[in-house]
Amino acid sequence: MIESTAVRYFRMVTECGSVKQAAASLRIAPSAISRQVQGLEEELSVKLFERGARGMNLTDAGHVLYRYAVENRTQLDGLRSRVEKFDSLRRGQVKIATVEGMLASFLPDFFIELSRDYPGISISVTAVGSRDVAEMVSQNEVDLGLIFGRAPRRDLIELARMRQPVHLIVAPDHPMADKTSCMVKDLAGLRVVVPDPSFGIRQELDKACAQARVHLEVRNETNSLAFAQTIVARTELATFLPRDTAMPSINAGTLVAVPLRDRRLEATQVTLVQLAARNASPSTRLVAERLIQTMKEAED
Template sequence: MIESAAIRYFREVTEAGSIKQAAATLRIAPSAISRQIQAIEEELSVKLFERNARGMVLTDAGRLVYRYAVDNRSLLDGIRARVQEFETMRRGQIKLATVEGMLSNFLSNFLIELSADYPGIFVSTTVLGSRAVAEIVGRNEVDLGLVFGRAPRRDLIELARMRQSLCLIVAPTHPLATRESCTVKELAGLRVVVPDPSFGIRQEVDRACATAKIRLEICSETNSLAFAQMLAWRTDLATFLPRNTAMPAIEAGRIVAVPLRDPRLEATQVTLVQLASRTISPSCRMVADLLVARMKSARE
C-alpha cells in the first residue's frame, strides 16, 4: 500500500533467494519482479545482486538497500498499528459510575462534547453514592468511577482529583442568602435537607459539625441531590452542595451558594478512580485521559 512495489519485490527476492520463488510467493510474473529490481539498480546506479550456484546473493550495496527495506517495513507496521489503535479509540463502550453531584454540570458537559467529537463511543453511566461507586469499581463491574473524597480502597488507583468545596445552598429569600460566607458554628440549629449517610457530602458535613460541636435541625433526608436542591429552592430549608453541582440553578437565579469557611468543607474533592488490576480498552484509556485533562483544567 504505502510501501513501493519495487522495494517490496526486492525484499521478497532477498528473503526467498531467487526471483522464481519470490514470484511464487507474490503470485506475479517473474518478469515483473525483474523489471522492478532493474529500476532500483538504474536509479541508484549500483548492482544489488550477484548470481551464483546458491541463487541470488546481495552485494554490499544490496545489503544497504535491504536494511532500508526492512526498516521501512517495520516503520509502516508501526504506523499501521497506530492507525488501527486510533480507529479503535474512536469506537467502544465505556462503563462509568459516578456520584450524583457530578451529573448536572461537569459530567453532562463532558459527555455532550465527547458525543460530538467521538460519536462511536457509547458511555453507560450509573449514579450511586460515593461508597457504592467505590464498591462497583472494586468489583470490576465498571471501567471508571467518580467518588467524593479520596479513593476509599487500596485496590483503586487515583487518576485525578478535582476540588469541589461544599457551599451552603439556600433560596434567594433565605436569611443567609446575602452572606458572603458562613462558618460551621454559625449554622447551629439551621433547618436543613441533607443527603443520606451513603453520600460523601453527608459524611463530610457530619464530621465538620462534630468538630464544631454544633447540631443541625435535619428536617428531611434524601438519596437525591436534585431533590435536596429543589427543596432548598422552594422552602426555607438549606442544603449542602459543591458550587459546580448547583451551577445551572445558580445561573437561573433559583438558589444561592454561600461559601463555608471551614478547612474540611473547603478541601472536599472528587476523585477519578480505576481498579488497579483492570485492563482497559484504548477507547476507555482515551476517555480517562480526557476526563483527567478536564479535571485538571477545572482546578486551574
C-alpha cells in the first residue's frame, strides 16, 4: 500500500505534464525521474508515455497505472490519517477535577494502570468540593469531573456512577469500633469531626440525622478529609467517610470502618461528569472510557 518511489515519480510526471516540471516540483534531477519511469516500463513490459514536443502523454497502459497510483495515494492518505489519530489517542493531557475522597485509593490505582498502558497521556488533577468540581467542568476548566452525588447542573452529563456508602470511621480502640454495623439513631451525642457543609458527605449526613432526629456533638469541622482521618486516628472522635476514602488507613490498622444502616447513606455515590457541549479530545475520550469501565467493575 505504501507508494513506491517509481510510482510516485510516474504520478508526478503525469500530473505535471513533463519530466522537467516534475523534477522541479520534487526538487530532484530530471535524470532520476527518467530512470525510475524507464524502470517501471521495463518491469511492466509496456510503454507508459508517448513522448512528444508538447510533453508526456499517457498511453492506455499508462492510464491504467495512473488510476492505480491515484487510488493507492488515496488509501495511503487514509492510512496516515488513521495512524495519526491513533497516535493522538495515546498522547495528550487530560484535566480532572475531583472530590478529595477519590484521591485516597481509587484514582491513584486508576492512574498507575493508565500510565502503564498509555505512558504518553499525562493527567492533571485538582481536588475541590463537589460544587466547585461541577463549576470547573461547566466552565471548561477541566475535561472531566468526579462529584459526590448526582450532577447538579443541566449542562453536565453523567457518564458513570459508582456507589460509595458512607461509613462511621473510628480508631480501633473506639467504643463503636467492634460493631458490625449501626443505625443513625445509635449516633446520638457522638463526638465527631466532620467535613464542612461544602462536602456532599456532610450534606447527606445532615439530612440523615435530621430525619432520624439525631444530634451529633461536632467538635471539629474541616475541608480536608485527610485531616479528619488524622484527628480520628489520634483521639476519641469519629467521622463519616466512604470506606474507599479511608482504605489506606484501614489497611494500615489505624482506622476502622463501621457500616451505617441508613437508606440515604447507603445509597450515596460518586458520579463522573462531562460538559454536554464539550468536544472531547481523543485522549480525553480514552480516559473517560477507562474510568467508566473501572467504575462499573467496582460496582460488580
